[in-house]
Amino acid sequence: MMTRMSETTEGTERAMGWQELTGTRVTKAHGTGNDFVVYTDADGSRDVSPDTVAAVCDRHMGLGGDGLIRAVRSRHLPEGQRLLERHPDAEWFMDYRNADGSVAQMCGNGVRVFVDHLVREGLVTLPRGARLRIGTRAGVRTVARTSSGYAVDMGPWSFSHGDTARERGSDCVVSAAGLTVPRPAVSIDIGNPHTVVALSEGEKLDGLDLHAAPTVDPLPADGTNVEFVVPLDHDDSDLGRLEMRVHERGVGETHSCGTGACAAAAATRFWGGPESPDRWFVQVPGGVLSVTFVPAPDGTEHVVLAGPVRVVATAELR
Numbered sequence: 001m002m003t004r005m006s007e008t009t010e011g012t013e014r015a016m017g018w019q020e021l022t023g024t025r026v027t028k029a030h031g032t033g034n035d036f037v038v039y040t041d042a043d044g045s046r047d048v049s050p051d052t053v054a055a056v057c058d059r060h061m062g063l064g065g066d067g068l069i070r071a072v073r074s075r076h077l078p079e080g081q082r083l084l085e086r087h088p089d090a091e092w093f094m095d096y097r098n099a100d101g102s103v104a105q106m107c108g109n110g111v112r113v114f115v116d117h118l119v120r121e122g123l124v125t126l127p128r129g130a131r132l133r134i135g136t137r138a139g140v141r142t143v144a145r146t147s148s149g150y151a152v153d154m155g156p157w158s159f160s161h162g163d164t165a166r167e168r169g170s171d172c173v174v175s176a177a178g179l180t181v182p183r184p185a186v187s188i189d190i191g192n193p194h195t196v197v198a199l200s201e202g203e204k205l206d207g208l209d210l211h212a213a214p215t216v217d218p219l220p221a222d223g224t225n226v227e228f229v230v231p232l233d234h235d236d237s238d239l240g241r242l243e244m245r246v247h248e249r250g251v252g253e254t255h256s257c258g259t260g261a262c263a264a265a266a267a268t269r270f271w272g273g274p275e276s277p278d279r280w281f282v283q284v285p286g287g288v289l290s291v292t293f294v295p296a297p298d299g300t301e302h303v304v305l306a307g308p309v310r311v312v313a314t315a316e317l318r
């Protein structure tokens with residue numbers, strides 16, 4: 001993290017540097033407690049270094065956030081230009097960074113916040129029921145405006161370690177503070193990497209200490225976000241429910257993770273067998289997300305994530 005020592009007559013303070021964004025108008029918003037700082041860089045001239053991201057996301061010396069999102073026109077990024085060849089309508093690209101400055105492919109809560117930002121800034125019009133295509137490093141995602149927020153087609157999910165999970169029910173083991181022994185788990189890719197662990201009967205999510213990153217063996221090539229889940233009783237056989245806590249790659253424990261909720265529902269549905277429902281409510285510390293598995297026209301199964309967006313403030317970085 002970039003820091004500089006600035007001496008004042010009163011003493012010495014550690015100042016964080018976000019010079020690249022000084023004077024930039026930003027929005028602070030969250031989706032179920034997963035909070036982000038968003039800014040518009042329409043022509044791609046205000047990219048940021050990892051140090052700047054970390055400084056802005058710092059909860060004591062900066063605005064604070066689980067991530068920083070740059071709204072940039074796709075044509076100004078090489079990865080955006082590639083997407084435009086197949087999806088010329090994906091005008092805007094979500095350039096997503098974790099709080100530590102690392103780049104992530106996708107963010108399920110962030111993409112709702114991102115689209116809400118575009119709407120509020122008058123950069124797109126999106127009436128209720130209309131759809132918008134967004135470029136991300138995980139590919140193009142289609143976002144629809146609903147009566148209570150946004151629903152995102154997250155595309156298909158897959159097991160990160162091939163068929164091993166289908167054969168054995170798990171493909172890795174996870175250790176974490178508060179777990180007595182390492183647990184079998186599955187690693188799932190939904191544009192970004194996740195590993196899902198179910199707690200055993202009688203274990204409680206609040207017994208976990210997620211200050212330190214859980215250990216995953218084998219670790220997916222790009223690292224992983226880790227979700228701990230407890231399936232909840234549900235009366236309605238068409239609607240599954242689960243509770244989840246998450247340790248995010250590049251952040252630490254967060255109040256919510258949209259892609260994590262999708263991965264958690266996919267794993268729990270897989271473990272439950274063919275009778276498992278296609279609709280899930282995922283309870284996270286910051287609220288409830290809806291995850292639905294739908295057949296796609298190309299024969300694959302897509303995951304649709306829906307949830308709210310709340311704007312906290314707009315501000316100018318000084």
Ligand SMILES: N[C@@H](CCC[C@H](N)C(=O)O)C(=O)O
Binds near residue numbers: 067106107225
């Ligand atoms: N909170 C996000 C996921 C953000 C990226 C993640 N930390 C990663 O590195 O993959 C979500 O809502 O999906």
